[in-house]
Amino acid sequence: xxxxxxxxxxxxxxxxxxxxxxxxxxxxxxxxxxxxxxxxxxxxxxxxxxxxxxxxxxxxxxxxxxxxxxxxxxxxxxxxxxxxxxxxxxxxxxxxxxxxxxxxxxxxxxxxxxxxxxxxxxxxxxxxxxxxxxxxxxxxxxxxxxxxxxxxxxxxxxxxxxxxxxxxxxxxxxxxxxxxxxxxxxxxxxxxxxxxxxxxxxxxxxxxxxxxxxxxxxxxxxxxxxxxxxxxxxxxxxxxxxxxxxxxxxxxxxxxxxxxxxxxxxxxxxxxxxxxxxxxxxxxxxxxxxxxxxxxxxxxx
Amino acid sequence: xxxxxxxxxxxxxxxxxxxxxxxxxxxxxxxxxxxxxxxxxxxxxxxxxxxxxxxxxxxxxxxxxxxxxxxxxxxxxxxxxxxxxxxxxxxxxxxxxxxxxxxxxxxxxxxxxxxxxxxxxxxxxxxxxxxxxxxxxxxxxxxxxxxxxxxxxxxxxxxxxxxxxxxxxxxxxxxxxxxxxxxxxxxxxxxxxxxxxxxxxxxxxxxxxxxxxxxxxxxxxxxxxxxxxxxxxxxxxxxxxxxxxxxxxxxxxxxxxxxxxxxxxxxxxxxxxxxxxxxxxxxxxxxxxxxxxxxxxxxxxxxxxxxxxxxxxxxxxxxxxxxxxxxxxxxxxxxxxxxxxxxxxxxxxxxxxxxxxxxxxxxxxxxxxxxxxxxxxxxxxxxxxxxxxxxxxxxxxxxxxxxxxxxxxxxxxxxxxxxxxxxxxxxxxxxxxxxxxx
Numbered sequence: 001x002x003x004x005x006x007x008x009x010x011x012x013x014x015x016x017x018x019x020x021x022x023x024x025x026x027x028x029x030x031x032x033x034x035x036x037x038x039x040x041x042x043x044x045x046x047x048x049x050x051x052x053x054x055x056x057x058x059x060x061x062x063x064x065x066x067x068x069x070x071x072x073x074x075x076x077x078x079x080x081x082x083x084x085x086x087x088x089x090x091x092x093x094x095x096x097x098x099x100x101x102x103x104x105x106x107x108x109x110x111x112x113x114x115x116x117x118x119x120x121x122x123x124x125x126x127x128x129x130x131x132x133x134x135x136x137x138x139x140x141x142x143x144x145x146x147x148x149x150x151x152x153x154x155x156x157x158x159x160x161x162x163x164x165x166x167x168x169x170x171x172x173x174x175x176x177x178x179x180x181x182x183x184x185x186x187x188x189x190x191x192x193x194x195x196x197x198x199x200x201x202x203x204x205x206x207x208x209x210x211x212x213x214x215x216x217x218x219x220x221x222x223x224x225x226x227x228x229x230x231x232x233x234x235x236x237x238x239x240x241x242x243x244x245x246x247x248x249x250x251x252x253x254x255x256x257x258x259x260x261x262x263x264x265x266x267x268x269x270x271x272x273x274x275x276x277x278x279x280x281x282x283x284x285x286x287x288x289x290x291x292x293x294x295x296x297x298x299x300x301x
Numbered sequence: 302x303x304x305x306x307x308x309x310x311x312x313x314x315x316x317x318x319x320x321x322x323x324x325x326x327x328x329x330x331x332x333x334x335x336x337x338x339x340x341x342x343x344x345x346x347x348x349x350x351x352x353x354x355x356x357x358x359x360x361x362x363x364x365x366x367x368x369x370x371x372x373x374x375x376x377x378x379x380x381x382x383x384x385x386x387x388x389x390x391x392x393x394x395x396x397x398x399x400x401x402x403x404x405x406x407x408x409x410x411x412x413x414x415x416x417x418x419x420x421x422x423x424x425x426x427x428x429x430x431x432x433x434x435x436x437x438x439x440x441x442x443x444x445x446x447x448x449x450x451x452x453x454x455x456x457x458x459x460x461x462x463x464x465x466x467x468x469x470x471x472x473x474x475x476x477x478x479x480x481x482x483x484x485x486x487x488x489x490x491x492x493x494x495x496x497x498x499x500x501x502x503x504x505x506x507x508x509x510x511x512x513x514x515x516x517x518x519x520x521x522x523x524x525x526x527x528x529x530x531x532x533x534x535x536x537x538x539x540x541x542x543x544x545x546x547x548x549x550x551x552x553x554x555x556x557x558x559x560x561x562x563x564x565x566x567x568x569x570x571x572x573x574x575x576x577x578x579x580x581x582x583x584x585x586x587x588x589x590x591x592x593x594x595x596x597x598x599x600x601x602x603x604x605x606x607x608x609x610x611x612x613x614x615x616x617x618x619x620x621x622x623x624x625x626x627x628x629x630x631x632x633x634x635x636x637x638x639x640x641x642x643x644x645x646x647x648x649x650x651x652x653x654x655x656x657x658x659x660x661x662x663x664x665x666x667x668x669x670x671x672x673x674x675x676x677x678x679x680x681x682x683x684x685x686x687x688x689x690x691x692x693x694x695x696x697x698x699x700x701x702x703x704x705x706x707x708x709x710x711x712x713x714x715x716x717x718x719x720x721x722x723x724x725x726x727x728x729x730x731x732x733x734x735x736x737x738x739x
Contacts (some may be wrong), residue, residue, distance in 0.1 A: 006526050007598050009317040009396040018561040018600035022540040025655060026613045047362070050588035055545040060626050136387045143370075143386040150720075159384060162723045164410050164637050166417040167711045168559065169651055173720030189389045253661065 010196050014047065017184035019168060020147060021051040023128045024182055025058055027172050031129035031182075032089070032122075035061040036245035037073040040185065040206055041188025041195055042080070046202050047184060048131075049084065059131070060087035064118045067094040068228045068250035076205040091121040109252040110231045119155040122179055129172065131182045137189045147186050153177040167282040191270055198263040207244045208266070210258045215240050230237030245270075315391070318526045319414035320401040323443065324425030325435035332386060333425060333496035335366030336402050336555070337518065342389035344369055347591035350542045360507035366496075370401060379562055385411050395522050410637040413725050416446035417556075417711065420528050423452040423517070428461045428493070433453035437478060438670040444482035445633065445668075445687065445732050447707055449528050451479060451489045454517060459495040463508040468493045482673060493518050529599045529697035533706045535563030535571070538653030539615045543602055555586075555612055556656070561708035562701075563619060565603065566594035570620035573611050574699035579620055580607040597708075612653035616699045616709070623710060624701040630692045632712075633703075633730055634682065638723040640716070642682040648723065650694055652712040654697040658695040659714065666690030673732075689730065703727035 007015070024031050033048060035041045044061045050055045063077065091115050096102035102113050122130060136143045147161050148170045165170050172180045185193070199206065215222040216231035217239065222242055223230055228251035231237055242255035243266075260266045324330040338344045352368045359365070370386060386398040400415035402408075413718045416422060420444045424679040426436050443451065445481045453475045460733040461467050474492040492501055500506025516557065543555035562642055565571075584604040585592045595601045601616060611617070618624060636642055642661060650659040666675035668687040675689065694706055704712030710731075 002386070007596075009315045012317045012598060013561060014601040015598055019540070022557050022600070023654070026541045051557070052541075052543060053588035054547075054550055054555075055543045069662075103531045139388045143388065144384045162384065162727070164385075165412040166414055166706060166713060166722075166725050168418075168713065169653075169713050171651065171713055171715055171720065171722045173715060175720065185388070187387065189391070189396075191397070 002065050010192065010199060013185070013188050013192055014050070016168075016187060016194070017291055018046045018051040019024075019184060020123060020184040021048050021131075023170050024131070024172065025052070028129040028180070030125065030127050031059045031131065032062045032125065032127045033057075033059050033131040034062050034118075034133070035077065035088070036133075036247055037063070037077040037080075038284055039193060039197065039208060040134070040135065042204060043185060044131055044133050045084070045086075046200060056085060060089055060092065062089045062118075062121055062125075062127070062130070062251055064091045064114045064121070064132075065093060066114060066249040066251075067092065067097075068110055068206070068226060068249070070250065072207055072222075073247055076203075080203075086137070089121060089125065091117040093117055096180070107251075109249065111249045111252055114249075115155070122155070127179060128174065129182050131184065132183075133185060134183045135193075136188070138245050145183060145186065147179045147183050149183070150174055151181055152234065153210050155179075159182075185268045191267065194263065194267045194270055198267065205247065207247065207255075209245045210241050210261045210265075213238055213255060214238070214241050215242060215255060220255065223254055224250060225254075226250045235281050238277065249251075308324075308363055313393060315396055317396045317398065318420060318521060318524070319398045319400070320421040320423065320521065321402055321412075321443075321448070322413050322417040322423045322425065322440050323402050323415065324456075325427075325433060325439075325440040327424045328427045329367075329496045330401070330403075330425050331367030331370050332365075333423075333454065333456060333502065334399065335369040336502045337399075337498045338369055338388060338390055340499060341392060341518065343388075347563055349711065354452065365631075369563055382647075385414050392518070392522055395526075397521065408435070408438065409442060409635055409687065410461055411520040412442045413446060413635045413637065416443050416448050416686075417707075418724065419446075419448050419523055420448040420526055421521070422450065423454050425454045425456050426471060426475070428455050428458045428468060428471065431467075432474045432478060433738045435675060436475070437673065439477055440475075441668065441673045441732075442481055442635070442687070444484065445635070445727065447529075449488060449703060450524055451484055452517065452520060453489065453491045453492045455491065456496055458493045458506075458509065459498055460499065463506075465509075465511045479728050490514065490520055492520065501697055523524050527597075528707065530562040530564055530707055531564075533562035533597075535565045535569070535617075535619040536561040536619040536624070536701070536706060537546070537565065537601075537603060537711070538655075538707045539611055539613055539617060540615060540654050542611065552608075552610075553604075554605055554608075556615075557600070557602045558617075559600045560595050560597050561653070562597050562706045564594050564596045565601075565617075567591075571605075571617050572620045572623050573605075574616045574623060575626045575697045576615070576627070578607075578609050580605045580609060614653075616653055618699065623630045624699040624706075626697045626699045628694045628697045630666075630700055630728060632692060632695065632700070633727045633729075633732070634688055634714070635685075635688050635722065635725040635727075636684060636686045636688070637725060638721060640717070640723070641684075644682075647717070649715040649717055650692070650698075650712055650726070651715060652698050652700060653709060655696065656715070657698065660693045662691040662693060664693070668732075692726075700728045702729035704729060704730075704731045724725055732733065 146165045216235040243258040260269045353364050356365045359670045375738045402411040402415035537558045539556045539558050541557045572579050583606045585595050594688045646661045667679045669676045701710045711730040713724040
């Protein structure tokens with residue numbers, strides 16, 4: 001790198017994310033990385049490894065498990081934790097359903113039920129910084145999110161009380177009981193994520209690539225058959241070649257029809273895509289215009 | 302099984318430009334940003350459909366592109382923009398991170414935030430009104446924050462019948478203002494646009510045959526992405542000390558940080574501040590291996606030849622041109638909080654990777670944003686005030702003049718009880734140190 005040679009966009013984004021990881025390691029006592037096994041959280045772990053190499057990642061992972069999982073993703077999660085020697089905490093929505101602290105929703109969707117187990121896990125483990133894979137390009141309410149975002153003792157986000165974020169100086173000060181959500185890949189787009197995954201040869205769960213799956217149509221999405229219910233009524237199962245664009249709760253994460261079996265093909269598909277990843281495949285975000293904003297205020301990711 | 306990582310020739314690398322937009326209420330900034338996103342095909346079908354539905358609900362006959370960028374419910378309900386929003390779009394040659402800063406109420410707070418990381422700012426005016434007091438205020442803040450390049454986007458030219466004379470007069474007014482703030486003519490580009498129609502945003506307008514300059518997008522694609530910090534002397538605030546403590550790497554001590562300015566390579570003489578210990582760089586590396594050199598913006602790990610005590614908060618700097626180390630700092634403050642600042646206040650100061658206590662001394666003169674002159678000394682600072690101040694810190698800090706190095710010349714003031722960020726601080730007097738008219 002010589003003066004006059006500018007950073008490639010992916011190098012610039014990588015450096016920004018690594019800077020954020022190192023700031024948190026320097027200033028917080030008990031950080032944790034939220035990990036779903038999806039591409040964004042897998043990317044976070046990869047960046048954390050690079051930030052502290054050759055030393056190990058100084059944070060554990062936290063998976064908020066809805067119980068509606070894809071077996072491939074759980075296997076991927078466990079292999080990654082094993083390979084990197086990380087500690088994994090799992091907060092289970094099903095524990096809350098079993099003892100009545102939460103009740104199943106009529107529509108069977110469990111993503112909104114993750115908030116309470118998440119907040120309890122943060123409180124019980126006294127986590128003070130919680131890394132998430134949220135990106136500002138995902139959704140309009142997220143466009144105003146800070147890279148370091150203070151949450152009160154109830155985990156709430158108040159968009160009117162956000163701290164101004166200047167230069168690369170992050171203010172993570174918080175009172176006991178409060179915590180900070182940290183989004184190192186805030187400035188990445190979906191395409192940046194895929195390009196970087198390709199460049200760095202980051203391994204992902206197989207469900208991101210085209211495969212045959214028994215699916216049924218609901219609300220314009222292809223949902224997989226599973227313990228979350230369905231098909232029901234007039235819905236019928238059929239075999240389709242699909243892939244997933246996000247990994248979420250099986251009850252509300254849809255697959256898209258795709259023949260993309262390689263990262264090149266996925267990148268070509270994302271480039272040409274007519275729908276944003278959330279709009280296409282996440283029923284929970286479609287519920288209302290302000291769905292994400294409301295859930296963020298309640299302490300969701 | 303196909304290897305999903307099978308590489309492909311991805312063509313030339315794309316770089317990244319961070320820029321900000323600023324403008325007053327009703328000058329059509331949201332529409333301009335919506336237009337940039339729409340014309341670069343950064344808006345996808347479901348977002349367009351949502352905007353079309355919302356536009357119909359509001360009784361509009363054409364899609365209101367400004368709805369693409371109004372994020373929060375309160376903003377949509379009130380038809381205003383409250384907070385800085387970040388937008389992303391790209392072209393085959395470059396990616397863009399846009400800090401979209403709203404122009405009312407907390408304009409200083411928002412403009413300062415957006416400008417702090419911007420290598421360019423697009424300032425909007427309404428062609429019917431020209432340079433107004435809000436334009437002067439915004440331009441002053443952009444000059445103060447040392448945004449290297451400005452675009453004046455003269456919007457709504459359709460509403461003045463594309464009148465070249467009116468537009469030239471606005472460009473001349475603004476040129477004088479920019480020069481008075483220290484911008485060189487070569488760093489200011491005036492572009493007449495209609496965000497509503499799309500003239501000269503991404504496509505050349507049919508109605509302005511007399512305009513020979515670039516479209517806004519052409520200009521954004523062609524300006525250098527590097528700020529002046531790239532050519533400044535080397536600075537590296539140490540974020541974290543990497544110590545694997547394994548058998549093979551028993552004595553490994555890597556100083557991790559993001560290069561704030563300049564360039565570093567193995568063999569460079571450096572000084573570790575504030576202690577002032579001189580040593581030599583043994584290696585510059587990332588997780589991918591050693592580097593021949595590393596420039597501003599890159600996150601690296603630096604190994605030193607001598608076994609000295611370096612911890613988070615230290616700064617590694619070029620031995621031949623280090624910043625002064627002092628516990629007395631003269632600075633310009635942008636006060637961002639509702640709570641006023643009074644002399645004698647005890648606060649926290651975050652500079653680089655070090656946070657220390659600070660006592661606010663005497664307040665100096667206050668910037669009059671109308672005339673862009675520093676005037677009488679205030680008794681206290683209120684939100685949006687910009688003033689000179691002298692500070693005394695508990696620990697000595699290696700501070701550059703903000704006009705020389707943005708990254709190591711800026712700092713935050715933090716309220717100890719609440720942890721809130723109160724002010725953006727700029728070491729020295731960046732406006733007075735602005736270069737002469739170019």
